[in-house]
Amino acid sequence: MTPNPRDITVPDAPAETPAIDARGLSLRFGEVVAVDAVDLHLAPGAVFGLLGPDGAGKSTLIRLLASVLRPDAGDAEVFGHSVSTEPHLVTPRIGYMSQQFSMYPDLTVAENLEFFGTLRGVAPDDRRTRARELLRSMGMTEFAGRQAQYLSGGMKQKLMLAATLMHEPDLLLLDEPTTGVDPVSRREFWRIIASLHQRGKTVLVATPYMDEAERCTHVAFMDSGAIRTSGTPAQVKTLVPGTLYEILAPDPRAALASIAEKPGVISAHLYGEVVRAIAETGGPNAADLEATLAQAGVAVDRVREARVDMEAAFAYLAEFGDGAS
Amino acid sequence: MTGRFTRIAAIARKEFIHIARDPRMLIAVLILPAIQLVLFAYAINYDVRNVPTTIVDQDRTPASRAYVATYRGSDFFDVRGELPDVEAVDAAFRRGDVRIAVVVPPGFARDVAAGKQAQVAVLIDGSDPNSAQIGSTFTRALNTAYGQQLQATWADAQGVDMSSMGRLEPRVRTWYNPERRSTDFLVPGLMVVIIMIVTTQQSAVTLVRERDQGTYEQMLVSPLHRVELMVGKLLPWTILAFADMVAIVLLSQLVFKVPVRGDLGFLGVSMAVFVFCSLGIGLIISSVAPSMESANIAALMISFLPGFMLSGFAFPLDSIPVVLQWASLLFPGRYMMEIARGVFLKGVGWAEMYDQLVYLCIYAVAAIGLSAWLSGRRSR
Numbered sequence: 001m002t003p004n005p006r007d008i009t010v011p012d013a014p015a016e017t018p019a020i021d022a023r024g025l026s027l028r029f030g031e032v033v034a035v036d037a038v039d040l041h042l043a044p045g046a047v048f049g050l051l052g053p054d055g056a057g058k059s060t061l062i063r064l065l066a067s068v069l070r071p072d073a074g075d076a077e078v079f080g081h082s083v084s085t086e087p088h089l090v091t092p093r094i095g096y097m098s099q100q101f102s103m104y105p106d107l108t109v110a111e112n113l114e115f116f117g118t119l120r121g122v123a124p125d126d127r128r129t130r131a132r133e134l135l136r137s138m139g140m141t142e143f144a145g146r147q148a149q150y151l152s153g154g155m156k157q158k159l160m161l162a163a164t165l166m167h168e169p170d171l172l173l174l175d176e177p178t179t180g181v182d183p184v185s186r187r188e189f190w191r192i193i194a195s196l197h198q199r200g201k202t203v204l205v206a207t208p209y210m211d212e213a214e215r216c217t218h219v220a221f222m223d224s225g226a227i228r229t230s231g232t233p234a235q236v237k238t239l240v241p242g243t244l245y246e247i248l249a250p251d252p253r254a255a256l257a258s259i260a261e262k263p264g265v266i267s268a269h270l271y272g273e274v275v276r277a278i279a280e281t282g283g284p285n286a287a288d289l290e291a292t293l294a295q296a297g298v299a300v301d302r303v304r305e306a307r308v309d310m311e312a313a314f315a316y317l318a319e320f321g322d323g324a325s
Numbered sequence: 326m327t328g329r330f331t332r333i334a335a336i337a338r339k340e341f342i343h344i345a346r347d348p349r350m351l352i353a354v355l356i357l358p359a360i361q362l363v364l365f366a367y368a369i370n371y372d373v374r375n376v377p378t379t380i381v382d383q384d385r386t387p388a389s390r391a392y393v394a395t396y397r398g399s400d401f402f403d404v405r406g407e408l409p410d411v412e413a414v415d416a417a418f419r420r421g422d423v424r425i426a427v428v429v430p431p432g433f434a435r436d437v438a439a440g441k442q443a444q445v446a447v448l449i450d451g452s453d454p455n456s457a458q459i460g461s462t463f464t465r466a467l468n469t470a471y472g473q474q475l476q477a478t479w480a481d482a483q484g485v486d487m488s489s490m491g492r493l494e495p496r497v498r499t500w501y502n503p504e505r506r507s508t509d510f511l512v513p514g515l516m517v518v519i520i521m522i523v524t525t526q527q528s529a530v531t532l533v534r535e536r537d538q539g540t541y542e543q544m545l546v547s548p549l550h551r552v553e554l555m556v557g558k559l560l561p562w563t564i565l566a567f568a569d570m571v572a573i574v575l576l577s578q579l580v581f582k583v584p585v586r587g588d589l590g591f592l593g594v595s596m597a598v599f600v601f602c603s604l605g606i607g608l609i610i611s612s613v614a615p616s617m618e619s620a621n622i623a624a625l626m627i628s629f630l631p632g633f634m635l636s637g638f639a640f641p642l643d644s645i646p647v648v649l650q651w652a653s654l655l656f657p658g659r660y661m662m663e664i665a666r667g668v669f670l671k672g673v674g675w676a677e678m679y680d681q682l683v684y685l686c687i688y689a690v691a692a693i694g695l696s697a698w699l700s701g702r703r704s705r
Contacts, residue, residue: 068545091546102539106346107339118335119547121328147346163543 017080019044019171019202024074025064034060036225037074042204042218044170047197049216050206051314057225058206059099062175065204066096078171092121095164099175099206101156105149109140109159112148113166120167127166134162138192154185161192172196174205178212190215210311219310221317229317237308240278240316242266244308245289247275248301258296259289269315276312332549336557340531344561354527358519358569362576365515366508375403376460377423381414382407386434392445395471396427401463414448424450425460437475509584512577513665514638516570520596521603521658522628524566528607529624531558532700533617551697559604559693566600567593577669587667588674595664595678598685602657603628605692612699631656638662660684 020042027035034057042048050058063069065076067087075082081089103112110131117127135141138158143151148159157177164172174193178186190212193203197217205216213219213233220230229236249255256275260268264283269276277289284292286303293300306312344350380393396402405423408414414426428446436443447464535541544554570593577583607624614620633639635649636658642650653659660681667673675682 063542066542066546068542088548091548094546096542096546098539098542100539102543104339104343104538104540107342111339111342115335115339116543116547119332119544119549121331121548 016044018042018077019046020065020076020078020204022065022074022076025061025071025076026073027060027064027069027071033225035064035071038225038227040076040220040227040230042202044202045197045200046218047193047203047205047216049213049219050204050222051208051210051213051219051310052206052222053318054208056222058222059175060225061222062096062173062204062206063098066094066173067091068096092167093170095167095169095172097160097164097172097174097177099179101148101160103148103156103159103163106147108145108147109135109151110144112159113163116163117166122167130166130168131162134165137195138162139188152185154181154188157181157185157189158192161189165196169201171202172204174203176206176208178207178209186212210309210314213310213314221314223318233310236310236317237313240308240313242278242280242283243285244306244312245277245279245286245303246306247277247289247293247303248273249275249293250299250301254296254298255293255300258298259292262289262292267316267319271311276306276315278312278316328548329550329553333553333557333560336549336554337560340558340561344565350527354523354565355568355572358523359572359576361519361522362512362515362573363580365519366511366581376401376425378402378404378425378427379414379417379423380404380407381410381426381428383410383431384429384433388434388437389429392429392433392471393427395467399463399467401460411448418448418450425464427464508581509670510666512573512581512583513669514636514662516573516577517599517636517658517661517665518632518638519573520566520569520600521632521661522625523569524562524600524603525607525610525628526621526624528558528562528604529610529614529620530617532608532611533614533620537617551701552693555608555693555697558608559601562604563597563600566603567597570596583669585669586672587669589668591674591678591682592664592668595661595682595685598682598689599657599661599664601689602661602685602692605689605696606657608696609692609699612696632658635659636662657685657688660688 018041020040022038022040025035025038025040026033036057038061040061050061052058060069064071065078065083067078067083067090070084075084077083078090079093083090104115107115113131113134114127117131122130131144132141135144138161140155140158140162143155148156151159161174161177164174178189181189186209193205194215196203205212207213216233218230218232219236220227221236222228229239231239247255247259252270252273252275256268256270259265259275259277262284264280265277266280266283267278279285279289286305290300290303293303344354378396380396382389382393393404397404402425408417408426411426411428414423414428417423417426426448428448430444430446433443433445445468447461447468449460449464532541535544574585574589578585606627610620610623610627614623631653635642635645635653635656637653638658642653642659645653663681664678667678671677
């Protein structure tokens with residue numbers, strides 16, 4: 001009943017050259033294996049979410065794919081060109097947005113776009129029209145003359161995205177573009193990614209936010225340099241066996257303590273003020289959980305069955321990720 | 326090919342914006358060199374003048390007073406009163422009140438009148454060897470002149486015509502800088518040292534900053550070649566260094582009255598190549614330095630010390646140890662120093678100095694190539 005998460009891979013579109021085809025891609029920094037034999041396949045047009053905790057190796061993987069770093073072992077092809085032997089054929093087709101702010105702080109928004117557009121070989125007339133169009137679509141027209149250092153966090157991220165879009169790349173490699181950005185700007189950023197997806201661009205986006213994974217066509221969970229699980233969000237969610245229950249209680253910590261060890265409860269965690277417990281199929285239901293809590297003398301407002309979301313799926317996979325359950 | 330020039334121009338334009346928007350950098354590049362020139366030119370002064378001098382006249386006769394008056398009449402000596410005895414001289418030397426003491430012993434007038442060899446003692450504080458050296462030469466010259474004058478007076482008194490007597494008179498002439506004014510010698514050298522310091526310093530931090538800002542990664546995913554990046558970064562600094570050179574030449578003319586006798590066109594071309602060399606050194610530092618701080622310090626060490634010591638600025642290169650003479654070949658200052666002094670003082674140009682310019686050109690190409698190679702090795 002519990003499928004091995006490793007069995008699920010993103011299906012290739014066989015007729016097309018994959019946007020990314022990485023095999024055994026590895027890079028170590030001294031003793032640390034930052035990226036450990038990663039296989040990754042992205043069909044053109046995918047919005048691929050790369051999830052995982054800090055230090056999982058997401059940034060290093062993205063930099064390898066951007067040909068900014070060279071792999072120790074393995075290779076990756078981007079639209080059929082090797083990142084290690086033909087980087088000059090890879091870079092024109094990709095836009096790379098680093099996690100760190102990488103615009104010139106003392107140059108204005110327009111000057112940054114002009115500069116990076118020029119470096120990327122965009123013709124002068126196209127530079128102007130594209131910069132104007134990108135700023136308009138991102139609602140940044142009035143900030144064109146502002147120095148980048150005086151932009152808000154969300155604006156800075158949008159400027160970086162605009163700069164990576166100046167040469168109209170087919171593949172976007174975005175390294176945690178929404179980290180540290182306010183919720184409104186995050187939503188707006190994803191609206192832009194959605195419109196890029198509609199225009200047929202391929203997007204690989206690293207994020208620590210599980211809710212953002214729901215917006216992707218495909219996701220992969222990375223930990224300790226390796227990809228543990230990948231698939232569509234729906235596929236990943238089916239990896240969670242049993243039923244998810246949410247318990248609302250005045251003292252959620254006490255509620256968590258009283259049900260965590262109950263037979264049939266596979267996993268129980270606190271999310272804010274809500275206890276989320278996964279019960280195995282045929283295990284305790286909502287009424288059973290309520291009874292257990294009542295027995296322990298813990299006051300309960302409500303126990304309800306919830307839909308498995310990415311948050312729950314990855315919490316489960318982080319705990320039992322290697323197929324052991 | 327057009328793409329290449331477009332990219333170099335984009336880098337150069339961006340660098341100009343950085344400079345224009347950073348007032349501290351503007352001051353460091355355009356105003357500090359002028360201040361440095363003035364400060365250095367006044368502080369480092371080898372001219373010896375107005376040396377504080379005291380007199381111990383133990384003879385107290387008209388003859389001794391006439392002799393002492395010759396010191397008062399010279400602007401080399403600044404006679405500051407008289408002291409009673411030699412012990413007082415020791416105390417005055419220790420306090421640093423005076424550097425030279427002229428002691429006229431008792432019996433001076435008697436010996437002169439008797440036609441005997443009159444003795445005077447000139448005590449010199451040797452703790453400043455430069456003025457001591459010049460001081461001793463000067464007093465010897467003064468005494469010789471005075472002695473000849475005495476001879477003439479004596480001979481006259483004896484009714485002997487000295488003009489018929491053969492005499493040997495050495496005439497030493499100093500060429501190119503006849504008054505041996507040290508500013509004439511220093512200012513062209515200072516121009517070289519100052520421009521080297523400013524340009525090396527500024528370019529040393531530039532690549533480190535690109536890496537810190539993450540903009541270097543964006544360059545890596547663009548078709549920009551590393552040599553294009555280097556050349557683009559060099560252009561604005563070359564122009565600014567030129568502005569510095571013009572300012573320094575004007576200052577040296579107007580303030581220090583240093584003559585410029587040679588070919589200014591040759592000086593300009595050489596200076597441009599020299600600036601490329603200095604910037605190349607800065608870029609090499611920038612390619613290997615792990616942080617802004619270490620880049621700054623390394624640039625300071627590499628531009629300041631060899632700039633002063635191994636360029637021939639402070640010491641003639643012939644007089645430094647052979648190992649250091651070899652080391653001096655590794656820094657562009659020595660070639661430019663030859664050219665600058667040659668143009669300013671000797672009035673030379675292409676014909677006499679082209680070999681130094683050739684060395685500079687080789688140096689510039691090697692330095693920029695090395696920096697591009699090093700920065701590439703680091704990022705990949």
